Amino acid sequence: MEQPSSIAEHGAQVKVTFTTTEEDIQLPESKRQLLVPADIRRYGLSRILNSETMLDTGAAIPFDFLVNGSFLRTSLEDYLQGNGLSLETNLTLQYVRSLIPPTFEASFEHDDWVSAVDVLSATSAAGRWSADRFQHGQDRILSGSYDGLLRIWNASGQVIATSPSSGHGGHSASIKAARFLSSSQVASAGMDRTVKVWKYTESDHFTGELKPTLELYGHTGSIDSLEVDGASKRILTASADGSVGFWTTSKASAPEVDASLLPGASSTKRRKISSSVTAAQRGPLAMLVVHNAPATAAVFDPKDRTVAYSVSQDHTVRTLDLTTGLVVSTLTTSHPLLSLCAIPRASAPLLAAGTSARHVTLIDPRASATTTSVMTLRGHTNKVVSLAASPDNDYSLVSGAHDGTCMIWDLRSVRPATKDEGLGSVSEPAYIIERESRQGKKKAVAGDGCKVFSVVWDKLGIFSGGEDKKIQINKGRDVVA
């Protein structure tokens, strides 16, 4: 105990080299090498970088430091000792904007399990699609619930609008997915096999109305996932019947519906649905029956909206050409896949797929890729059913799983897989967001009562809905720098 302190007193120093991948905070070449005290920690290093002689940032930017692919969490001296290195080692420190823990901000109570969450904000996709029609500051949160209702909340947690019940044009069963198409349009889908497009109007900023405008029929099973493209007004759905639906929200261009799928098509239907509000009923632009097990998610390519990716419980990821409706390529993994998100990258998107085997596998969908699975994100203890990419960058994502946690992953922090984990590289979560409702309680077995069903990540925050009938909002900005 005496030894290290005495060394520190004598001013043991470590030679470090600062590097970064971020252009805006590059250090001049001459200042990159520095001798720092051995007992310095992250905070000290961050202050050194922020000092006038170094970066001269006006407002201090908190930095984190990556040493050999892992974040520096101890003093330099302890790190060196822990890794059996000498004090003379020249350490290369990659500095990144520090991760601010995704602290809990708010919870919105629901009547039933929350199965779908989406955000309308200036930075969200829907906000961008609606462009000038979006009023700044009027951020809205959309939630779909197992009680079949859509709710729209403002940022302070007040319900602004609720969708009508099934008798009045609403969903007749649980909603499984919902998305803002724009600031005035919402799409939702659920176990009643229909996609509904709603018109959302606000009289003032505290009351609004959701009116069904379009009912899209075509799936023969529960629709588990829904992805929208507000710019082209296209909807992509994945259903338990193994098909991927491709829809349009425009009444005029949508094809006619197949009458056999309409409710009440069977003469002996026990309950007549007498809907006071009638919405137009339309069919799909394309119904791609591509999977032979329930399709669990489908997403658009972030760059090319005519390309989609879909995953299924049949272990495959399929690249779909939406214009021709053909399967371009099929990648087979070793586990049933339950969720999907596309992380935009320069060349081709990186697909993150959540599996029933409690991990997230990152897949390069290009046909030229040598390995299917690029990386595995391990840490969840239950099915990973929801994934969302970071709004800020292309190397972090959040995953929601049935174990009642959301995990934030930094794809830059990588280690090689151990033998049990198989080949490839593995990452571990940067942050774990527990359910606030489980605070102080014993960890639930198999996420019983606190499953997360949906998660979105916007600059407003990380919104997750789950079995605890809550939308939980965590701070989402600068979580991963």
Place this chain on the structure above:
Amino acid sequence: MAPRMVDKKRKAPAAATPEPQSDDEFQDGVFEGALSQSESDDEDFEIAVSDDDDESESDGEGSGDDNGDEDDGFLSDDIPSDDEAISKGMKDVEITEPGVDPKVEEKEDENLGYKTEKDANGGIRYVYEEIDPVYDSDDSDAQGPENTIGDIPLSFYDSYPHIGYDINGKKIMRPAAGDALQNLLDSIEVPKGWTGLTDINTGNPLNLTDEELELVRRVQMGLVPGDLHDPYPDTVEYFTGIEEKMPLSSAPEPKRRFLPSKNEAKQIMKLVRAIREGRILPYKPPEERQREEEEQEEVHFDLWQNEEAQEPNPMHIPAPKLPPPGYDLSYNPPQEYLPTKEEREEWEKTDPEEREKEYVPQKYDALRKVPAWDDLVKSRFERCMDLYLAPRVRKNRLNIDPNSLLPKLPSPSELKPFPTVTQTIFRGHVGRVRSVAIDPSGTTVASGGDDGTVRVWELLTGRQIWSVKLSSDEPVNAVRWRPTKDSFILAAAAGEDVFLMIPSHASVTPTLDQASRDILAAGFGYATNGQQHGEPGKEPAAKWARPGARLEDEGVLIRITVRSQVKVINWHRRGDHFTTVSPSGQRSSVAIHTLSKHMTQIPFRKLSGLAQTAAFHPLRPLFFVATQRTIRCYDLQKLELVKVCQPGAKWISSFDIHPGGDNLIVGSYDKRLLWHDLDLSTRPYKTMRFHSEAIRTVRYHRGGLPLFADASDDGTVQIFHGKVPSDQLENPTIVPVKMLKGHKVVNKLGVLDLDWHPREPWCVSAGADGTIRLWM
């Protein structure tokens, strides 16, 4: 003696032969004479020369003698020495040469060595020359002429010119006495060695030589006389080491020296043999030999290399221990051992080989009354025959490590995937969940429990999406989906009723819903049209009816009422038939229902034992019925019993047939899990006892994964890897891979039912604690 002999010889030839010369020559030098004899005949001159040589030779010798004692010359002027005489003779010859016939004279002088003189009588007298015997000059004993006058005083010869005679009778002349002056001088100047005495023998003054003086001195000094005495003389060798050039013997070489020696031949043969046999090796320099030895590795031979361990005495096999003799062998056995008359008769009647005992106990009063053993020879013979025909054989006991007999089972980690943890808990049932089933599409789960409800759940999330209450007092004992995808029909049993329902939640399309309704409704028409089974008066096996408006609204469309409580439902793979088993139903415990005809048949009029469960074969038209102890397999087409399996369990609880159709797993209430290979045997291939409580359910995975599971009252589900090889000759591999713990044991009931997902390695289990769990 020698000179005399020579004289005689000389005389004889001198007289006999005209050429005494040759004798002379011979005398002088044997060798020279022999050589010169041939030449001397012709040439005189030559002879003369040779004579001259002779003379000079002898002269040389004589002079040597003279030199030996100088005093002789001085003292004896008158008496000429031999040399002088010779030289005188020579001179004489020369002198007389002119007077006498020189030739003759010359001849005589030169050849003979004597002079002829005229004696008194005028006769020729030969005066011979003094013969020099030529004694060895180094003979020290021959010291001049010895006076032989004997022991008389010398003074007797004072008046004579001589003083005595030598050995040859010649006068020894008195030495000339020197003149007075000389004597005086001599006396004054005493010469060395002067004694003043006169030698008796010679009459000369006796002077001592240096040696003698030295000798005298030494005697006087008391030293060893004579320094000639060498106390350390050289060894005189008796045998010379000098090799002679010429043999001393001229004897002819013996013949044997020219014949090959037999002995040597023998010795050589010995050597040859030794060389051939390698006992003698050709010579090599020691360093080379050493090098070769170094090159040759030292080779050691392990004599006991292939030695097998032997028993100390392999021939000894101990005889089996015979039982000790009993009382009945005694000569005086107790009364109860003695046979009765009937027994004896019977013994006598039976064939000797079939007799239980070879003897009959007999009683004698005393040992001496025991007769001789009449069967001695026979028994000896039989003993010998035994030894000959049935010798004792040592039984080889197998000594095998029991661990090596265990099959090589793969590690569970290699057998992934299989379910490992709970991933979803389905909550909602009140009381036990008695049955659970996953629908053919793999998205929903149906369950039935003690609360009389049937519930349908979303598989992954655990959301209940449909439910119906079938009965308020009877538990739902079984739920089973119709195993086809073209319909969505669930069969559930509550009490004596079997309900067929369409749990048509929102995800069921109207088409599917309608198709299912059509399937269920089809039989009503049949029932009304063609007066089905059942002779009038006889109670039908089951009553098919609509369950009533309330249930029909919920989707329950048909109620089948059988005679007793139904515990098990199993569908045929095509979905048209299903079987129900009511263990308490006696005769009608097993029923086969035909959906399309709304018909129920009771296939067995009589069953041996209580039927527990029944199932259709997955591929062939076979029907399996399990009673408490056995599983019977019937052919449905031929209507006959095909096979009876006897698992050996005391009370079978459930069984399942492998999708391949050739294997069977059986669970029993006595905690046993048994694997039957139907082709192999009626007995189980493998018995596993891993549970501490009764096994309720066993179930194969039907989606192509080699998995099966059993559920037990101890609250666990055990997952097994059970691979049935395609090759008929190989045995199935059965590896327990996982024990799933999670369900609580309530009232000694744990897990009551389980089912596998149709594709994935997921299973659901129904617990007595009111939950259903999804394991993946």
